[in-house]
Amino acid sequence: MQNLEELRKKFEAELTAIADNDQLSAFWQNYLGKNGVISGLMKQMKDLSKEEKKEFGKVANEIRMWAQEQYQEKQKEVKELEMAHRYEKESIDVTVPSKDIPAGNLHPISLIRQEMVEVFAGMGFEVWETPEIEDDDHNFTLLNVLKDHPARDMQDTFWLSDDFVLRTHTTGGDIHVMNNRKPPIKALNPGRTFRSDSDATHSPMFSQMDILVVDKGINLCDLQGMLDEFVRKIFNKDVKTRLRPSYFPFTEPSVEVDVSCFSCGGKGCPLCKGTGWIEILGGGVLNKVVLENCGIDPSEYSALAAGIGIERIAMLKYGINNMGHLFENNIDFLKQFKA
Amino acid sequence: MKVLLSWLKEYVDIDVTPQELETRLFGAGFEVEELKYLGESISKVVVGKITAMEHYEGTHLQICTLDCGEHGKDIIILTGADNVFVGAHVPVAMVGAVLPGGFKIKERNMVGKMSYGMLCSGEELDIPGTWYPGADVHGILILDENTEIGADIVEVLGLDDYIYDISITANRPDCQCILGIAREVAAFLGKPLKAPALTHNETDVTKEEIKVYDEAYDLCPRFLGHYIYDVKHFASPLWMQRRLASCGMKAIDAIVDITNYVLLEIGQPMHAYDLATLRQATVFPRRAHDGEKITTLDGKERVLTPNNLVICDAEGPIGLAGIMGGLDSEITEKTEEIVLEAAKFMRDNIRKSCRALGVHTDAAGRYEKGVDEFSVETGMARCLNLADELGVAKIGKTKFDCSGGASTKEREIDVAVAQVNEVLGIEVPTADIIRILESLNFGVSEKDGMLHIIVPRYREDVEHYQDIAEEVIREYGYDKIVPRFLDSAKVTNGGLTQAQERELAVKKLLCSQGCYEISTMAMYSPKDLDALLIPEDAPERNYIEILNPITENLSIVRTLLAPSMMNVICNNIKTDHDGARFFELAPVYLPKALPVTEYADERKHLCLGVFGGNEDFYSVKKIIDTLAATYDLEFVYAKDEVSYLHPGRTASITCNGVKLGYMGQLRYELVNALPIAEGKKADTRIFIAEIDYVKLAEQFSDTIHFVPLSDKESKSRDISLIVGKNVAVGEMIAAVKEISKLASEVDLIDIYQNEKFGFGKKSVTLSIKFATEDHSITDEEADQAKAKVAKKLGEQFEAVARA
CATH class of the missing domain: 3.30.70.380 (Ferrodoxin-fold anticodon-binding domain)
Structure with missing residues (x-):
């Protein structure tokens, strides 16, 4: 019995000293293997009396159980240690930049256009794509901009032939919509537009999004309510719109729509030029003449239409200070629009 | 349009500040682009009287002693001008004064003598000769001897006034004049409009031989003529000259000034014909004969067609109606008798003629916007009134009114109150609607919710209930609109179509591969195609030209995206970027007929542009292959030839047997020709791909079919x-x-x-x-x-x- 206690101490001491898997296997062979010391204990029993056998067997069995447990614990410890070594050895500088080309992004015009489209898509608007090379009828005449009317001077037009132009606005798209859909209609017409005008605030090509609603009982209150919803989504929840009189041949009444300055909250700042309001779009109740031109009975239906300059919204929202940037496509500019 | 506040005040009592008026105009739909105080750039300049003067020995200077009343009795000021004299009243810029241009006056030593201010010339005060007599002479401005000493020069010179530059929308030609703006101001301020003086004393003198008639009522529905005689030639009064000057018009001679004054005040272009030059005392409008010629005031001979309206005397055209007079009928200082004309010419025809003949004048500009029956009559009456009042001419009895029998009466419309409120979406009380319309000079009578409205003749823009609704809300206030969220509209199923969604996904896929989306002009120059060596007979050369380009650089509508992409890459190399990936998904415009007589084929293309030291053909191909793999397409590449690409590094891209486009490396000759630094050229490799997106999109599958997983070993x-x-x-x-x-x-x-x-x-x-x-x-x-x-x-x- 004395021996057993010594064995236990020796076992413990050796096990504690073990540091790797190789030592551990050797240790296993030494003690717990077929010919190991602990397995050997059972062989010693044959020389003992029945009483002693019983006593010894019990203790030896306890030691065996204990030793296996100890060993397993050590085995776990060694595995963890080895893994830790491996991790240590394999550790790298995680701050080294990746070799892959970093992701690009959409052009800010696409980005804001998409954002605007989604606001209206959520309200049930369809998105239309209508011709950029447009005929006189759709760009002007059917919109109540009659030949040789002074309203034609409102838009400097690029002419392609006697009857075709680069469209001056996306409003002509509304005619295509009304010719192809029966009310109720909710349609968007985003796209490129063109004017023969080029200076610090005008580009010969720019983009607009026309918004058209044709249904029963549509009126000026709907226009403002819809636009309030729009500006709150695009700018922030606290802004509101203001209507003021304007003129477009295709709407009556016509309004310019200002949004309360989202930068200063309306107190006045450089962005809103101290007025508290920023002009963002034009619109109105569609002139009944336009409905009639599209075969829609104005005594049954009314409509609202509005046109938004997409560049303007992008510049306002992102704080872009120079319209030229939008068409230069300098990489330092482009890469700022991750979203 | 320029509006002088003091002139406006002649027609309506304005009891609000000039700034408040600006706000009110804005609210009524008249945006004030600029509000300027005329005296704003002048301060501390007062009237002084020279009480003593001595020559400063050895210099060209005069030492003047000035009495400036409350500002100082014995102020010493030296001047080099030689038109001053003892007793003269002159503008004195005191020490501390500011003159136009921000010029500040300080006391200063002039050749050893202190001068405490400056005597001013008209030029130094930025006053033209038409504004104050003598302002244009060389030397000091000598003021009227009755001018109060010590008075502020701003008031003395009539600069204590405001000028509004108002932008007038195209539907309101009636507001292109002082009277028109006055009508609006009176309406929103709730003040009565003071009518312009329109009366005159008519003598018994007639001129039987004068013949005035109209041979083109379709182009000239109203043509008035009035005989005036005993015409005196003198400068028009100062107040008139100033008002003309405030609108940028030069004073010439009283009778000419009156016609210009009436244009500004009433909005009616007037024409004065020297009776002595009218052959057989005849004047009338008619369509020009084909090939007929006229030499206009500007000395140009113009060849006409029947689309041009001319004013003729018995022997031929003497002026382009409403646009420009002929060389011979001008008023001169010898003119004694005049036929005054006030006409309504159709604006469409004036516009067409101006464009066809390449001529533009103030009168034509006014006619193009539209002149109405009211202004024709009022303009003539005001012109006669001023001629009579100012003693410029005597008003004869001979007069003509040619109207071809067409109605010159007011338009009458019936509008339901309910219709007005349906447009607005709010309930404006009937009484308010009536009050507003009446304040705008509409005649209104109401019965059972129906309004019978008589539209003023100058409001040719008002045609139906929507126009009435606009008039009402303009005055009632847009702030009364109660926003509502499309309450009456049916629910509709909107959103992007699958094709639209996919287009966006394709863009984002390219972004995730390091590409930046670019946005370029849809127009460029044929030179951009030349730069890519696009052959003369290539389909890309079949482009649409812009008839009126603003620059040659943007003179055609593009048929290929690659040239735009090249410009972007080139600009980025120039700005010292050493590599980037770009794409653009945008239409090219392929004409079906030239000149354009039908809609063009607007075909979306996808253009990829890559440059940089780490890029090669295969890294670019990878981008395209990833696109294919994402949509389970198999792209087949084969060696291809494209004019601007490396002959050994160009591939066609085909999918399911359909050629979608091509990709390749830019030819070195083209790299060498780029406007970039020579040193960068050796290292610059550029890759371009151009893909017909429409054809690509046709390959996309709309549905996904699951194939059961195989249990067979491979x-x-x-x-x-x-x-x-x-x-x-x-x-x-x-x-x-x-x-x-x-x-x-x-x-x-x-x-x-x-x-x-x-x-x-x-x-x-x-x-x-x-x-x-x-x-x-x-x-x-x-x-x-x-x-x-x-x-x-x-x-x-x-x-x-x-x-």
């Missing part, structure tokens, strides 16, 4: 072959699939050249996966299939198995 085998270096690996891969129907996937493992393979040879290693739905592939079967592939490839590509 086997892979590698095969290494040595082939000529010009053998296309893509063709080898395609061939493998042809050779063995078991070859389900073929991947390129590696490809390299080594001299041990022999000159002009390369090694190609392919991994082939053999599989079939019928059964599991055995090793034997795989080996047999591999051997077959090796043999056939050997025959087809002169390939030798690598040891």
